[in-house]
Structures are given as structure tokens and as C-alpha cells.
Amino acid sequence: MAEVDVVLSVPSQQDFDEALSSAIVDQVASRISAQDPTLWGPEAESEASIRLSWTHLPESSRSLVGEISELREQLLGKGLDHIVLCGMGGSSLAPEVICHTAGVALTVLDSSQPDMVRGAIADRLDRTVVVVSSKSGGTIETDSQRRAYEHAFTEAGIDPLERIIVVTDPDSPLDQQATETGYRVFRADPHVGGRYSALTAFGLVPSGLAGADIGALLDGAADAEASLYADDPSNPALQLGVMLGVANAHGVDKLVLSDQTGHGVGDWIEQLVAESTGKLGKGILPVVVPFENAVNFNPSTSDSVLVSIGTDEAPKAQSGYAAALQGSLGAQMLLWEVAVAVAGRAIGIDPFDQPDVESAKKAARELLDGAGSVPSPDYTENGIDVYGSGSSLAESVRALLDQVDLDAGYLAIQVYLDRLAYADFAEVREVAAARLGRPVTFGWGPRFLHSTGQYHKGGTPNGVFLQVTGAPEHDLPIAGRDFTFGSFIDSQAAGDAAVLRDHGRPVLRLHLSDVPAGLETIRGLLE
Numbered sequence: 001m002a003e004v005d006v007v008l009s010v011p012s013q014q015d016f017d018e019a020l021s022s023a024i025v026d027q028v029a030s031r032i033s034a035q036d037p038t039l040w041g042p043e044a045e046s047e048a049s050i051r052l053s054w055t056h057l058p059e060s061s062r063s064l065v066g067e068i069s070e071l072r073e074q075l076l077g078k079g080l081d082h083i084v085l086c087g088m089g090g091s092s093l094a095p096e097v098i099c100h101t102a103g104v105a106l107t108v109l110d111s112s113q114p115d116m117v118r119g120a121i122a123d124r125l126d127r128t129v130v131v132v133s134s135k136s137g138g139t140i141e142t143d144s145q146r147r148a149y150e151h152a153f154t155e156a157g158i159d160p161l162e163r164i165i166v167v168t169d170p171d172s173p174l175d176q177q178a179t180e181t182g183y184r185v186f187r188a189d190p191h192v193g194g195r196y197s198a199l200t201a202f203g204l205v206p207s208g209l210a211g212a213d214i215g216a217l218l219d220g221a222a223d224a225e226a227s228l229y230a231d232d233p234s235n236p237a238l239q240l241g242v243m244l245g246v247a248n249a250h251g252v253d254k255l256v257l258s259d260q261t262g263h264g265v266g267d268w269i270e271q272l273v274a275e276s277t278g279k280l281g282k283g284i285l286p287v288v289v290p291f292e293n294a295v296n297f298n299p300s301t302s303d304s305v306l307v308s309i310g311t312d313e314a315p316k317a318q319s320g321y322a323a324a325l326q327g328s329l330g331a332q333m334l335l336w337e338v339a340v341a342v343a344g345r346a347i348g349i350d351p352f353d354q355p356d357v358e359s360a361k362k363a364a365r366e367l368l369d370g371a372g373s374v375p376s377p378d379y380t381e382n383g384i385d386v387y388g389s390g391s392s393l394a395e396s397v398r399a400l401l402d403q404v405d406l407d408a409g410y411l412a413i414q415v416y417l418d419r420l421a422y423a424d425f426a427e428v429r430e431v432a433a434a435r436l437g438r439p440v441t442f443g444w445g446p447r448f449l450h451s452t453g454q455y456h457k458g459g460t461p462n463g464v465f466l467q468v469t470g471a472p473e474h475d476l477p478i479a480g481r482d483f484t485f486g487s488f489i490d491s492q493a494a495g496d497a498a499v500l501r502d503h504g505r506p507v508l509r510l511h512l513s514d515v516p517a518g519l520e521t522i523r524g525l526l527e
């Protein structure tokens with residue numbers, strides 16, 4: 001087997017072959033390797049010119065391997081063996097899958113939900129090292145998580161300088177603040193965007209400190225480079241990217257992913273695909289399913305490409321577009337980055353910006369600052385506050401589901417709760433998909449805001465949104481801020497709902513005062 005293998009199935013070989021030949025004539029793969037910013041058209045050129053350094057990270061990141069391993073030894077020598085990563089989206093999804101694949105433990109705190117933050121802090125604080133990762137250095141969740149840990153260490157008589165390590169871009173607000181405080185700072189290459197940063201310090205520092213073999217990860221990617229950058233019909237990234245582009249041109253704009261390895265690479269691919277392609281009213285909607293025979297994968301819908309990871313036989317897709325992928329994680333990461341860049345060119349978008357993420361952040365900030373008006377529920381039933389039309393819960397849920405376009409639409413279930421405590425609730429994805437016979441996505445808030453959130457607002461406008469929020473067991477203040485974690489996550493949900501509605505997307509928000517009982521009620525209503 002080559003470093004990474006792709007087996008494709010397409011409904012029309014001629015369409016695919018023509019598109020592949022034209023990508024080869026245009027030298028798309030070798031020009032990506034050479035970091036040519038003109039590939040995505042004049043409008044994308046200035047962003048692309050500062051975003052392409054990911055193409056040769058297997059070489060440029062190599063010196064980090066020794067540095068991180070030395071630091072890990074020092075920390076272990078002090079009995080510090082519990083690594084926590086605070087970060088969102090591109091700053092946490094890669095280390096999560098790298099560590100899972102390597103079979104090493106990493107605690108990922110990518111939430112503003114108060115019970116989750118308290119739970120992370122209460123876990124082995126005396127042995128904990130916290131990696132605070134933010135490319136922009138301005139993400140409020142990450143800043144709040146850092147404050148929470150600094151406060152907890154100080155309260156416990158532990159010097160935060162001994163325990164906090166920062167990964168950020170040079171001169172970001174976090175870099176300035178951390179340098180002033182005296183934290184150890186790893187500065188990453190600013191010419192790599194967040195979702196393409198898996199093989200930079202963002203992916204490598206937390207994973208290496210947790211014990212993953214990051215040298216092998218880079219080796220896997222390095223070994224695949226020659227095939228991924230060849231202007232040749234056998235190039236697996238070119239094949240995958242071209243297939244996604246051709247499918248999109250035929251209205252097949254959902255990508256249903258099933259990971260047979262069980263390592264969770266789907267969540268990382270989800271951000272890469274959704275944020276890179278979902279804009280200007282176009283894009284590819286990733287739908288991550290939990291197992292191969294999950295609804296949406298089997299049976300699939302006629303607007304879905306199916307991709308099976310960890311197998312060598314392309315699955316049977318109703319649309320005819322399918323792929324099977326196998327290879328080391330490092331090779332797969334580079335393969336997907338190249339494939340998404342290729343598909344983005346075919347679809348006609350800039351794969352390196354995320355123009356609609358900021359709007360939800362702004363709406364949340366306005367609510368926190370008291371500048372926006374806090375919405376009131378339309379009615380309350382059985383302890384569930386309902387923000388949406390209808391006069392009963394059953395009617396409101398039915399009215400929302402009735403708005404899913406049965407030919408092209410999807411339902412996104414967005415749940416702003418403790419994702420560890422209520423992990424089982426993700427099973428409602430299956431329930432809703434079986435009822436609708438349409439693609440259904442499931443995301444934990446605020447995590448998904450940094451992943452599929454861009455697509456929901458900027459991508460193909462055929463989504464319908466069920467938002468679930470809930471009262472925390474106990475709220476938690478944020479040191480040095482005039483808002484709590486609880487008010488922050490509420491503002492994030494309300495802010496995103498407001499922006500979705502402004503974009504004309506149907507949204508039903510259900511706020512649960514008794515979370516376990518409320519989730520049971522929702523599960524019943526979706527059946």
C-alpha cells in the first residue's frame with residue numbers, strides 16, 4: 001500500500017476524467033506545493049498569499065520534535081503527567097485526533113460550559129500542565145479557560161508559570177500577555193491558517209507533551225508529499241478533490257464521513273471542509289456519522305458523497321460518488337488539506353477565509369456588553385423555554401422539521417451542554433435522520449461554532465437548526481471578567497441563533513431548566 005490510498009467510485013467516468021485532466025493541465029497539485037496564491041482567483045489571492053505555508057510542514061516543523069520531547073521529559077521529571085489543552089477549532093481538533101490515534105490521553109477543554117470547565121479543573125490539578133492554544137490569541141473561550149486555570153493554580157498554591165505553556169502566533173494579544181507574564185511560548189508560523197495547522201506547533205505541542213509520536217506523524221505526511229503534489233492522475237488528493245468538485249457541480253453537496261478506525265478523524269475533517277468551502281451560499285456540508293451503517297451513510301441520500309476511512313472498498317452511494325481512504329494520520333491530514341484546496345478551486349470559493357464566523361462572535365459580545373437585547377422565550381412547557389413559533393413543544397418541533405427541504409435540505413442539531421456528561425444525547429442524530437430521511441448533523445456548542453458554524457451561516461442556504469441550551473448545575477465566574485461562563489455560553493447560543501435568523505435560516509431554540517428530563521422530552525419529540 002502507498003502512504004495513502006484512495007479508491008473512488010463515480011457515476012460518470014467521463015465527467016471525472018475530464019475534470020482530472022484539466023487539473024493536471026493546470027498543474028494544480030504542483031502549484032499548491034509551490035504555494036502559488038493565484039490558484040483560487042484574484043479575489044482570494046491576497047489571503048492565499050499569506051496562508052499557504054502548510055504545504056511543507058513535514059520539513060519545517062521537524063525541529064519542534066526534539067524541543068517538545070525535551071520539555072515532556074522535564075515535565076515528567078516533576079511528576080506532571082496530565083496534559084490539558086485549552087483551545088477551540090483549529091487549535092484543538094488536530095491534537096484531539098492525533099492523541100486518540102496514538103492511544104495517549106489528552107484532556108481537551110474546548111468549551112465555555114461551566115460544568116465542563118469546573119470538571120476539567122477538578123481533575124488531577126496537582127499533576128496538570130495546561131497548553132493554552134490560540135492562533136489569533138483573541139478567542140474568548142480560550143482566554144476564559146486560561147483565566148480559570150490561572151485562578152485554580154493560584155488558589156491551590158501552585159505557580160501558574162510552572163504549569164502553563166502557550167502556543168500562538170507571533171505578536172498576538174496572547175503572545176504579548178504570555179511573554180509579559182513569563183510563560184513558555186511556542187510561536188507558530190502565521191502563514192498557516194488555523195484549520196491547516198495540524199502539523200504546526202498547534203497540533204504538535206499538546207500531542208507531543210501527551211506522549212504521541214509526533215516524529216512518526218510528520219514522517220507519514222513527508223512520505224506522502226511526492227504523491228500528493230504530483231500532476232498525475234494517480235495523485236490521491238487530486239482524485240478526491242476533483243471528485244468533490246465534480247459532485248458539487250452536480251448538486252451533490254453533502255459529504256458523509258464514516259471513520260472505520262474509530263479514532264475520530266471525522267471531527268477534524270469536518271472543520272477543514274465546512275470552514276474552507278462553506279461560503280458565498282455554496283460549499284460542502286460534512287456529515288460525520290458514528291458507524292458505517294448509520295442513517296445517511298446506509299441508506300444515503302442522492303445529494304451525498306460517501307467517504308469511508310480505514311477501508312479499501314468504496315461504499316455504495318445513492319449519488320454514485322464515493323471513496324475509501326487508508327493511510328497514516330499524517331498522510332491523511334495532508335491529503336485532505338490538498339484535496340480541499342483542489343475542491344475549493346473547483347467550487348469557486350476562497351478555501352482560506354471564514355467570513356461568517358465573526359458575525360456570531362460579534363452578536364455574542366454585544367449581548368455580553370448589554371448592547372444587544374436578550375431574547376425572551378415565546379412560551380414555556382414542562383420546564384422547557386421555547387424560542388420559536390408554535391403553541392406547544394410538539395407543534396414547534398414538527399413545524400421546524402417540516403421546513404427541511406426533502407430534496408436538498410439538512411437539519412443541524414446544536415447542543416450547548418456538557419458534552420462528556422450528556423455524550424449519549426448525540427444518538428438523536430440517528431433518530432432525526434431516520435425520521436427525516438435527510439442528512440442530519442450533530443454539534444456540541446460552542447465547539448461547532450469554530451467548525452461547521454461557518455457553513456451554517458455562509459454555506460448553501462438549506463439548513464434548518466435545532467438549538468438546545470440548558471441551565472448549568474453551577475455557574476462559574478471568570479476571573480477578571482464581568483461575565484460568568486454561564487452568561488457567556490448563553491450569549492454564544494443566542495448570538496448564533498440571531499445571526500442564523502438574520503440569514504433567513506429557520507431556528508428553534510429549546511432551553512432546558514432540568515437538563516436530563518428535557519433531553520428525554522426532545523428525544524421523544526424527534527422520534
Ligand SMILES: O=P(O)(O)OC[C@H]1O[C@H](O)[C@H](O)[C@@H](O)[C@@H]1O
Nearest residue numbers: 089090091134135136139194450
Ligand atoms: O486558534 P484561534 O485563533 O483561537 O481560533 C480558533 C478558531 O476560531 C474561529 O472559529 C475560526 O473560524 C477557526 O478557524 C479557528 O480555528
